[in-house]
Amino acid sequence: xxxxxxxxxxxxxxxxxxxxxxxxxxxxxxxxxxxxxxxxxxxxxxxxxxxxxxxxxxxxxxxxxxxxxxxxxxxxxxxxxxxxxxxxxxxxxxxxxxxxxxxxxxxxxxxxxxxxxxxxxxxxxxxxxxxxxxxxxxxxxxxxxxxxxxxxxxxxxxxxxxxxxxxxxxxxxxxxxxxxxxxxxxxxxxxxxxxxxxxxxxxxxxxxxxxxxxxxxxxxxxxxxxxxxxxxxxxxxxxxxxxxxxxxxxxxxxxxxxxxxxxxxxxxxxxxxxxxxxxxxxxxxxxxxxxxxxxxxxxxxxxxx
Amino acid sequence: xxxxxxxxxxxxxxxxxxxxxxxxxxxxxxxxxxxxxxxxxxxxxxxxxxxxxxxxxxxxxxxxxxxxxxxxxxxxxxxxxxxxxxxxxxxxxxxxxxxxxxxxxxxxxxxxxxxxxxxxxxxxxxxxxxxxxxxxxxxxxxxxxxxxxxxxxxxxxxxxxxxxxxxxxxxxxxxxxxxxxxxxxxxxxxxxxxxxxxxxxxxxxxxxxxxxxxxxxxxxxxxxxxxxxxxxxxxxxxxxxxxxxxxxxxxxxxxxxxxxxxxxxxxxxxxxxxxxxxxxxxxxxxxxxxxxx
Numbered sequence: 001x002x003x004x005x006x007x008x009x010x011x012x013x014x015x016x017x018x019x020x021x022x023x024x025x026x027x028x029x030x031x032x033x034x035x036x037x038x039x040x041x042x043x044x045x046x047x048x049x050x051x052x053x054x055x056x057x058x059x060x061x062x063x064x065x066x067x068x069x070x071x072x073x074x075x076x077x078x079x080x081x082x083x084x085x086x087x088x089x090x091x092x093x094x095x096x097x098x099x100x101x102x103x104x105x106x107x108x109x110x111x112x113x114x115x116x117x118x119x120x121x122x123x124x125x126x127x128x129x130x131x132x133x134x135x136x137x138x139x140x141x142x143x144x145x146x147x148x149x150x151x152x153x154x155x156x157x158x159x160x161x162x163x164x165x166x167x168x169x170x171x172x173x174x175x176x177x178x179x180x181x182x183x184x185x186x187x188x189x190x191x192x193x194x195x196x197x198x199x200x201x202x203x204x205x206x207x208x209x210x211x212x213x214x215x216x217x218x219x220x221x222x223x224x225x226x227x228x229x230x231x232x233x234x235x236x237x238x239x240x241x242x243x244x245x246x247x248x249x250x251x252x253x254x255x256x257x258x259x260x261x262x263x264x265x266x267x268x269x270x271x272x273x274x275x276x277x278x279x280x281x282x283x284x285x286x287x288x289x290x291x292x293x294x295x296x297x298x299x300x301x302x303x304x305x
Numbered sequence: 306x307x308x309x310x311x312x313x314x315x316x317x318x319x320x321x322x323x324x325x326x327x328x329x330x331x332x333x334x335x336x337x338x339x340x341x342x343x344x345x346x347x348x349x350x351x352x353x354x355x356x357x358x359x360x361x362x363x364x365x366x367x368x369x370x371x372x373x374x375x376x377x378x379x380x381x382x383x384x385x386x387x388x389x390x391x392x393x394x395x396x397x398x399x400x401x402x403x404x405x406x407x408x409x410x411x412x413x414x415x416x417x418x419x420x421x422x423x424x425x426x427x428x429x430x431x432x433x434x435x436x437x438x439x440x441x442x443x444x445x446x447x448x449x450x451x452x453x454x455x456x457x458x459x460x461x462x463x464x465x466x467x468x469x470x471x472x473x474x475x476x477x478x479x480x481x482x483x484x485x486x487x488x489x490x491x492x493x494x495x496x497x498x499x500x501x502x503x504x505x506x507x508x509x510x511x512x513x514x515x516x517x518x519x520x521x522x523x524x525x526x527x528x529x530x531x532x533x534x535x536x537x538x539x540x541x542x543x544x545x546x547x548x549x550x551x552x553x554x555x556x557x558x559x560x561x562x563x564x565x566x567x568x569x570x571x572x573x574x575x576x577x578x579x580x581x582x583x584x585x586x587x588x589x590x591x592x593x594x595x596x597x598x
Binding site for chain 2: 016028033109116117120123124125132138177255258267282
């Protein structure tokens with residue numbers, strides 16, 4: 001009897017032992033993902049200054065959040081930043097990828113030049129741009145060559161946020177390489193078919209390149225929006241959220257609430273607000289995707305992918 | 306009838322335009338590529354130039370482009386102005402352990418998801434994907450409480466320990482790559498009596514080297530640049546990593562641009578070196594993720 005139980009157990013383990021490989025991830029998921037995720041929702045219903053015990057206050061944090069003009073400003077700023085940087089980044093990345101896909105000499109050099117800034121993105125990059133965006137800095141000197149009198153970027157309530165967008169556009173190399181890989185995966189036979197039908201370069205671009213690239217554009221915009229809603233480093237290092245709150249973003253506000261003012265309940269509520277905004281935008285994108293992302297063509301059939 | 310005649314004519318016309326348009330088009334491509342590259346590279350060169358320039362020449366008009374003679378003492382001055390040695394040490398520890406731990410644990414998980422079967426495997430993988438969609442800031446407050454309870458605040462543990470459990474994005478990249486390797490390899494190994502563990506190390510890992518190297522390179526950049534976590538967990542000057550140390554430095558030496566740029570150079574250099582060593586990996590890696598839809 002016990003022998004057969006042991007045998008059954010042995011058999012079960014033989015079949016399912018693969019779970020051991022994911023054990024490190026699973027433990028991490030339970031302790032560092034699932035538990036904090038649930039706990040953060042619970043904390044968001046409390047008032048907790050971290051020094052004393054938390055006290056349950058129901059939805060008060062969320063009520064306060066909805067009425068707080070600073071929160072409203074940070075949400076508006078974050079959406080404004082996303083609306084500028086994600087489409088701008090996609091268009092720039094796509095154009096650069098199309099350029100790099102041309103048959104020209106020394107392509108490795110250009111590719112390196114466009115990609116390198118995205119690898120170095122971070123604090124050091126932000127520090128460089130503080131210097132470049134000074135009123136008499138290199139950016140304005142460059143604009144001066146074209147007769148444009150540049151603004152005092154980081155000190156201006158109007159231009160501080162667009163300045164951070166420019167910095168984000170500078171590190172657009174990741175999506176660019178993704179698009180380049182996609183462009184190179186388009187089978188030549190499809191372009192030839194357009195030629196046979198008498199189509200020129202423009203119809204090749206609009207009837208082959210663009211439709212086949214839509215899945216890449218979709219993926220990049222989903223991940224890009226999730227990332228841009230979390231904008232933090234450049235705002236903290238370059239502008240400290242200013243001037244006059246013009247670059248205060250949701251995560252920056254959360255950092256201040258939590259780790260400057262130790263209002264952990266309120267910080268958690270902000271984090272959940274961020275999550276809700278991101279989920280809304282992501283769901284919206286998946287909904288809209290049905291009308292513009294082109295999935296019918298299967299690359300594997302022609303060996304293109 | 307008219308249509309059948311019109312078609313070749315249009316084709317010939319289109320062809321004619323293409324031949325004639327070839328030279329200007331290529332010229333335009335070169336023009337855009339060169340001017341674009343210059344715009345993208347200038348910030349880095351400008352930083353290098355400023356870091357080696359004598360302070361009284363920084364605001365010179367017209368600007369000095371080439372710092373002759375190079376003021377290497379800027380770097381000595383910068384190095385002496387903050388606990389840079391501690392910061393570099395901390396960053397090296399966090400990055401070195403992080404890269405090894407993240408790569409190893411993500412490889413194990415990816416292998417489990419791609420090449421073995423167990424109950425609930427595919428449901429668990431959906432959880433991996435879901436965690437990629439959820440901003441990690443949501444977990445930050447409880448994580449802080451937890452690590453504070455362990456006594457880990459102002460130590461490097463909060464930056465190192467999470468890497469032992471893998472990262473969803475790296476697991477995803479590696480799994481996608483493992484799936485492209487032929488099943489027959491595992492089956493042949495199993496017939497020869499190899500366990501899944503032996504198969505992983507002797508067959509899958511050697512074949513997946515490009516993907517694993519890609520993940521290691523990404524992990525290097527992520528760990529070296531990590532900013533929000535060290536900003537929250539570390540507060541005494543000597544305990545900082547280089548990324549947050551630079552911010553401390555900028556706060557204390559604002560407007561000393563030659564020193565700020567020298568400090569940025571120190572932070573950027575390892576990433577530039579890794580980029581040139583692993584360039585192929587970066588380029589392939591993004592393409593490897595297999596996002597055909």
